[in-house]
Amino acid sequence: xxxxxxxLFPEMITDTLSASIIGRASQNNSISIxxxxxxxxxxxxxxxxxxxxxxxxxxxxxxxxxxxxAYKSIEEKIGHKPRTVYLSPQGKTFNQKIAHELSIEDxxxxxxxxxxxxxxRVLDKIDAELISIGDYVLxxxxxxxxxxxxSVSRLVPGVLHNDESSEDESFxxxxxxxxxxxxxxEWDGMKVPDILLSGxxxxxxxxxxxxxxxxxxxxxxxxxxxAELSKKxxxxxxxxxxxxxx
Ligand code: ADE
Numbered sequence: 001x002x003x004x005x006x007x008l009f010p011e012m013i014t015d016t017l018s019a020s021i022i023g024r025a026s027q028n029n030s031i032s033i034x035x036x037x038x039x040x041x042x043x044x045x046x047x048x049x050x051x052x053x054x055x056x057x058x059x060x061x062x063x064x065x066x067x068x069x070a071y072k073s074i075e076e077k078i079g080h081k082p083r084t085v086y087l088s089p090q091g092k093t094f095n096q097k098i099a100h101e102l103s104i105e106d107x108x109x110x111x112x113x114x115x116x117x118x119x120x121r122v123l124d125k126i127d128a129e130l131i132s133i134g135d136y137v138l139x140x141x142x143x144x145x146x147x148x149x150x151s152v153s154r155l156v157p158g159v160l161h162n163d164e165s166s167e168d169e170s171f172x173x174x175x176x177x178x179x180x181x182x183x184x185x186e187w188d189g190m191k192v193p194d195i196l197l198s199g200x201x202x203x204x205x206x207x208x209x210x211x212x213x214x215x216x217x218x219x220x221x222x223x224x225x226x227a228e229l230s231k232k233x234x235x236x237x238x239x240x241x242x243x244x245x246x
Pocket of ligand 1: 088131134135137138140144
């Protein structure tokens with residue numbers, strides 16, 4: 001999978017995504033992350049990429065021309081029209097389902113805005129879908145783009161090693177992950193739940209599933225509406241619901 005990131009701050013991206021699992025995945029070519037500096041494509045002789053909004057209002061807007069030409073350079077390079085995302089608080093909220101959808105693309109363009117946004121015409125022209133990473137406002141789209149690269153990459157085959165597998169995790173089947181423990185058995189007076197030492201895999205799985213349900217009920221009850229729950233799950237949730245009713 002190839003990510004193409006349109007940005008005014010390529011070093012933010014390259015510095016961050018060269019570390020850890022995503023850095024390793026780029027090194028072994030499971031993914032590629034190319035940054036395209038929008039400023040390199042401006043026709044303005046002073047290198048400017050922004051201007052005042054028509055109709056007035058605070059701040060500056062990124063202009064259409066440099067963004068479009070930077071985008072075109074990617075289209076020409078890969079030889080087809082790629083799926084294109086503009087990171088914006090006005091977009092639909094990113095989640096694990098969208099991450100799965102994006103992970104099957106060969107090429108994904110991520111456009112990072114700055115200042116007060118970008119000229120709307122270029123978004124239409126490049127057919128950008130708007131995605132937000134949450135209901136808060138960032139100073140630019142770079143952090144949001146990196147969140148998407150990170151979460152999508154780990155679903156691309158070959159990026160995670162077997163022992164880092166993503167199957168049992170939070171949001172898979174709309175449940176949060178169960179609590180985990182490592183050595184020592186007792187730390188600061190607190191012991192690991194004995195069931196985890198029992199060697200009975202069926203019991204361990206049942207315990208973990210119940211903990212997943214409980215954690216989801218406590219922290220994200222909205223997710224339970226979407227989860228596939230058995231009759232037994234529903235009975236269990238009903239039996240502990242009183243603890244979390246406020
Ligand atoms: N740019 C600024 N805020 C953002 C957000 N919440 N999500 C995506 N892009 C953004």
